[in-house]
Amino acid sequence: MTSSGEDNLIGRFFAPLAGPDGLGLKDDAARIACAPAHDLVITCDALVAGVHFFPEDPPDAIAAKALRVNLSDLAAKGARPRGFVLALALPVSSSGHEDWLASFCEGLRADIAAYDCALLGGDTVSTPGPLMVSITAFGLVPSGCMVARTGARADDLLYVSGTIGDGALGLALCLGKRQPFGGCEYLLERYLRPQPRLSLAAALLDHASGAMDISDGLVGDLTKMMRASGVSAEVDLAAVPLSHAAMAAGGALLPWRDVALTGGDDYEILASVPPAQAAAFESAAQQAGVAVTRIGRVVAGQGEPVFRDKDGTVVKFQRGSFSHF
Amino acid sequence: MTSSGEDNLIGRFFAPLAGPDGLGLKDDAARIACAPAHDLVITCDALVAGVHFFPEDPPDAIAAKALRVNLSDLAAKGARPRGFVLALALPVSSSGHEDWLASFCEGLRADIAAYDCALLGGDTVSTPGPLMVSITAFGLVPSGCMVARTGARADDLLYVSGTIGDGALGLALCLGKRQPFGGCEYLLERYLRPQPRLSLAAALLDHASGAMDISDGLVGDLTKMMRASGVSAEVDLAAVPLSHAAMAAGGALLPWRDVALTGGDDYEILASVPPAQAAAFESAAQQAGVAVTRIGRVVAGQGEPVFRDKDGTVVKFQRGSFSHF
Numbered sequence: 001m002t003s004s005g006e007d008n009l010i011g012r013f014f015a016p017l018a019g020p021d022g023l024g025l026k027d028d029a030a031r032i033a034c035a036p037a038h039d040l041v042i043t044c045d046a047l048v049a050g051v052h053f054f055p056e057d058p059p060d061a062i063a064a065k066a067l068r069v070n071l072s073d074l075a076a077k078g079a080r081p082r083g084f085v086l087a088l089a090l091p092v093s094s095s096g097h098e099d100w101l102a103s104f105c106e107g108l109r110a111d112i113a114a115y116d117c118a119l120l121g122g123d124t125v126s127t128p129g130p131l132m133v134s135i136t137a138f139g140l141v142p143s144g145c146m147v148a149r150t151g152a153r154a155d156d157l158l159y160v161s162g163t164i165g166d167g168a169l170g171l172a173l174c175l176g177k178r179q180p181f182g183g184c185e186y187l188l189e190r191y192l193r194p195q196p197r198l199s200l201a202a203a204l205l206d207h208a209s210g211a212m213d214i215s216d217g218l219v220g221d222l223t224k225m226m227r228a229s230g231v232s233a234e235v236d237l238a239a240v241p242l243s244h245a246a247m248a249a250g251g252a253l254l255p256w257r258d259v260a261l262t263g264g265d266d267y268e269i270l271a272s273v274p275p276a277q278a279a280a281f282e283s284a285a286q287q288a289g290v291a292v293t294r295i296g297r298v299v300a301g302q303g304e305p306v307f308r309d310k311d312g313t314v315v316k317f318q319r320g321s322f323s324h325f
Numbered sequence: 326m327t328s329s330g331e332d333n334l335i336g337r338f339f340a341p342l343a344g345p346d347g348l349g350l351k352d353d354a355a356r357i358a359c360a361p362a363h364d365l366v367i368t369c370d371a372l373v374a375g376v377h378f379f380p381e382d383p384p385d386a387i388a389a390k391a392l393r394v395n396l397s398d399l400a401a402k403g404a405r406p407r408g409f410v411l412a413l414a415l416p417v418s419s420s421g422h423e424d425w426l427a428s429f430c431e432g433l434r435a436d437i438a439a440y441d442c443a444l445l446g447g448d449t450v451s452t453p454g455p456l457m458v459s460i461t462a463f464g465l466v467p468s469g470c471m472v473a474r475t476g477a478r479a480d481d482l483l484y485v486s487g488t489i490g491d492g493a494l495g496l497a498l499c500l501g502k503r504q505p506f507g508g509c510e511y512l513l514e515r516y517l518r519p520q521p522r523l524s525l526a527a528a529l530l531d532h533a534s535g536a537m538d539i540s541d542g543l544v545g546d547l548t549k550m551m552r553a554s555g556v557s558a559e560v561d562l563a564a565v566p567l568s569h570a571a572m573a574a575g576g577a578l579l580p581w582r583d584v585a586l587t588g589g590d591d592y593e594i595l596a597s598v599p600p601a602q603a604a605a606f607e608s609a610a611q612q613a614g615v616a617v618t619r620i621g622r623v624v625a626g627q628g629e630p631v632f633r634d635k636d637g638t639v640v641k642f643q644r645g646s647f648s649h650f
Contacts, residue, residue, distance in 0.1 A: 007549065026553045027474040028398040028537050029368040034359030042445055043354040044461065046412040048452045073353040087371040087459040120367055127373045129454015134412040136369065136461040149352045212353050224332065228351045
């Protein structure tokens with residue numbers, strides 16, 4: 001009896017990616033030693049072809065995105081990556097599995113090295129449906145120090161990392177909702193390959209009262225974080241940082257600012273920082289090489305956050321964020 | 326702006342199941358304190374409707390199976406359950422989500438209580454394909470003590486828990502491959518609701534040199550464990566424990582013994598135990614209330630394990646186990 005196709009596939013493609021804790025993927029399980037005086041942060045994000053990415057996207061980009069959306073969550077919690085497990089459902093109908101898998105695993109390999117996050121284990125199954133990639137990622141924070149979504153307090157300042165809306169505009173481009181223009185490659189790349197802000201983790205750990213990663217649109221995610229913290233917020237929309245490419249995408253065709261502010265796929269960080277910590281946070285972010293921009297402040301109360309235009313007009317959004325249901 | 330359907334769904338159905346480490350599922354992540362002098366055992370198994378279960382199976386049984394196949398892996402590693410995360414892909418086409426989800430969550434709730442394994446977090450997404458449930462489960466073992474698949478050594482005795490083949494015969498019944506008979510309900514139930522052998526974990530930790538759970542058929546999984554350990558084995562097929570219902574299923578219609586020995590869905594434990602530990606292992610298993618049966622022994626060498634009939638004839642199996650590819 002020869003070994004099964006499943007074992008061959010794991011041995012050929014995935015075992016070379018496993019770190020020592022993955023035990024060469026020869027066991028049913030991985031094991032990691034508990035780090036004294038630390039908490040393990042656990043996050044899980046699943047991506048489905050045709051929902052979260054295009055089936056024809058480059059396989060290495062699909063792998064990178066599946067891992068990075070999880071690393072983005074770890075970054076927002078102030079955590080250092082420790083490893084991940086991968087559940088992969090491969091369509092039974094797909095021919096040329098091997099080339100696809102080789103590229104997918106090359107994408108994983110590059111990110112495992114870049115982010116020092118080992119493959120620990122997983123499961124590979126067949127499906128009559130679309131490709132699905134589900135990753136559970138692990139990070140470490142000093143005991144009791146995970147930066148919570150529930151930590152924002154009245155008077156804290158609200159910051160975002162990077163620029164907002166690039167991913168959503170990149171997706172709009174993919175969907176053909178606008179003509180190509182100078183800078184569109186940048187937006188497409190931001191949609192295809194998000195950059196987890198792991199280098200901001202230490203600054204968040206040291207100075208933020210609360211944080212989350214922005215994956216479903218700034219407006220909706222900010223509302224979610226304020227609700228979870230039992231507070232409200234005032235946001236200055238003119239302060240929200242936009243890339244040159246996003247501004248170049250501005251035109252009459254689409255409510256492009258709505259797309260930028262309520263579309264998903266930013267994978268930037270939203271953080272609340274007590275005023276006394278603001279200077280230190282800005283300085284730590286600068287040292288980490290991550291741009292952070294103050295966009296508003298937390299206010300007491302349970303009301304919906306208020307978003308104001310540069311002339312002070314209150315702006316209402318029909319749809320704050322992406323939802324599956 | 327109201328909260329999204331996704332948040333409502335999580336708040337209504339899943340948040341009530343979350344333990345304190347799940348932070349009410351209000352955060353992007355869970356966190357668990359590292360247990361001093363322990364390793365965290367991590368296992369991941371994904372189930373797809375139409376592949377691993379029937380779409381029309383009771384939702385509470387689907388939930389129970391998805392969790393229990395992971396708990397079965399933890400049991401084989403000698404681990405005590407600590408918690409799990411759940412990635413759930415719900416078909417966009419499915420109507421009556423709410424009733425389905427209520428039943429699914431009731432199945433989870435009952436098992437969370439029965440096995441003391443908290444829901445820590447997860448992700449809920451929509452899919453144009455079939456329902457998929459991917460669970461990553463966590464357990465604890467004393468540092469360095471995880472029972473490995475690679476630990477079998479020559480002269481160790483091989484044991485299995487419970488009875489072998491009930492799940493595979495239950496599946497054959499579901500597929501209409503035989504007529505119903507007395508005892509068929511038992512086999513169907515064994516297929517639908519596997520029983521993770523968590524009560525055997527301590528005995529494995531104390532006495533076994535190696536172990537794995539039997540999920541893809543005894544013949545194939547035993548071959549896999551011997552290969553991972555760099556050894557071979559001699560197995561006495563007449564010693565393999567079969568339930569009364571499995572024997573009642575015996576007939577002329579099917580090679581029923583082949584189904585029992587090479588079909589999947591046992592979720593029993595295969596363990597290698599050094600001869601000097603055998604009496605203590607048997608006694609510990611008895612105290613734990615789990616039947617264990619000696620079915621053969623480990624031998625030196627790299628050859629395929631040898632399976633002998635009661636008259637000493639060597640039996641060859643066409644197909645040792647289930648494989649997705």
